[in-house]
Amino acid sequence: MRGVTGLVAGIAGLLSMAPPVTPEWLLPAVAVTFVWTGLFAWIAWRWGLAIWLVSGELLLTTVLCLLQDRLVPSELLSGGASWIAGVVTMTIVVVSLAWTPLAAVLGGLVVAVAHLVGAQAAGVSDGGYTAAGINIIQIGATAVLATLLREAVRASDVLLSQLRDFEERATVEQERRTDERVQNSRMHGSFLATLMIVGAGGIRVTSPMLRETAATQLSELERIAQTTEPRAAFVALDQRVRTVTARAGLKVKEHLSPCAVPWFVADAFAEALAEALANVHRHAGTDTAEVRLTTDDAQVQIEVVDHGTGFDRSSVPDHRYGIRISIIERLEAVGGTATVASDRQGTRVDLRWSP
Template sequence: MALGVRLDAGGRMPATAALDRVTARCGSVMRGVAGVVAAAAALMGLAPPVDPTVLVPAVAGLLCWSFFFTWAGWTYGLLPWVITVEVLITSALCVFQRELVARTLIGDSASWVGGLVTMTIVAVNLAWRAGPAVPAGLLVVLAHLYGSGAFAVAGIHVLQVGATAVLMSLLRRGAANADRELAAARDAEEKATVERERRRDERAQNSRMHGSVLATLMMIGAGGIAATSPMLRETAARHLADLDRMSEGGGTGPDHVPLHERLAAGAARSGLTIHTRLTPVSVPWEVAEAFLEAVAEAIANVVRHANVTVAAVTLTVTGDEVVVEVRDRGMGFEPADVPDHRYGLRVSILARMEMVGGRGVVESGPQGTKVTLRWAP
């Protein structure tokens, strides 16, 4: 920022950009007002030896420049070349102030030229850092001293240069500190997001493993699938394909698949007598996989715990919501009593549906168990 304040952030940090925007617009407005006030004071204070033919063109030029400075500063910021021209114009007015200011006001800090000196010092420090701003401000002070010979006023102007330079340095340092803290917070949030995504992917893979491969092995162990069953070979092939996709980076299958067909095929391979009532509907591949794995886990629980050979699977669509229910009339259980080391309900049913934006509910009692799975786009 040694070369001027620009209004476009241009990828810079937000606190510094906000400070630059405020200082540019405030500085441009203050300089415009100061120019109008100085012009009015110059005309109202017209007195010998000031020649109107010299003063009026100078005031007209001052007004034109003041209006341009305000427009440029408000629109584009305090551009380096604009500030440079401002320093030169004010210095020129200071050098020739004996032809522009009444003799009684020469050397008075309240003269219209003295007011412009103060405003130029402020504008320079708003636009530039202390390195170039202080020499530029002192140049204007020396020009005023040359034209007026007033050392007391020059001392006041030197104090103005130092005070505004210190103030803007503190403001810029505070903005830079805020930007560093914001950047650190943003980096921490990005790292936390990456870690959350990594854990989510890990949970998804663990859930898929439990809901598919391990669920099938448990059904074999419980006698729900015969070791020589053709359905077992088909299921194993599908699970191997899933594992291949996970090992290659978690790739998915087709965009949408017919959920009712996949559920019907899964019910036919379950080893139980499954009564189905399935409304045709297609859902995204990953959603279908979540439904299938959750239903497979629910059926596996029927095989392992319900002590029945019959269950029912229904698929309905209400509005945009897809609902799948798995019911049995076997021995119920209390979901709250399921040990923490048993992951079937929590991971392969409830958590698996949550991973695709759905939800699951398990209800159980003496008359049986109902697992309800819901998803909506």
């Protein structure tokens, strides 16, 4: 805004040159105005309205005001329509934006007084008081507007700070809920499954396998409750898949591409895969399965395929959470997707995640 005003004012000064104004005075004044306008605009854009920059603006405008009798024709001075009057108005606005209200009013009064003195020296018919009154009104109005603007900015900063705090709390709560769902999924996929089988009479006598399984799951439960150390940022998903398939109790044919993913994504894949293989072992009527891990720039995919008896998704009771929570919602919790398709030729579980 200051740059445009300075440019327009300088051009107006050149176009309005008439006696007693002479080129010897006007041309250097306009040249200095153009140079200062360019420097002011560049410095303000790069570093803001520094105190020294606004002080320089105040000084230049004051000098121009005191030289009105040599820079502005007398007929233009009486109406306050001179090119210097435009510079005065812009300087008052700049000072109000850059300085505190009290300092801005004092700086504006310096310019207003200089403008009045210069007008009287040029012999203006009304003594320059009309322009002085206009300047005083401008000083008061810009000071009030600048104060209101600062108050609005401060209020906006407070609201933005409160919004950021709310978003942070919401993010923490969301992460807490996600972690809670993950732990519930782990409980269902391992601990509760074992307890439900025993409680339902599926295992009537103890066995070395049952003892080993219970001990392993108890250790995992203690690790979940006690672990506080940070996890590695990325882990090898193919290695996690091999670990899961080795414990599945099935003959698993593997096709695994090397792949590294964030640890929480690897956890989600591993737990969903373990649940899918457990369902094959429990319900498919077959002891073989195939696991494929593929990856490209767009996504990571794990497919679990068996050629067992298959099942009807609509016939799964509502209280059975294996597919819905341990597979589908487990992947969704980390931004992935999971689909389960089954017919008489077998079942296919498709797990996907995109970076």
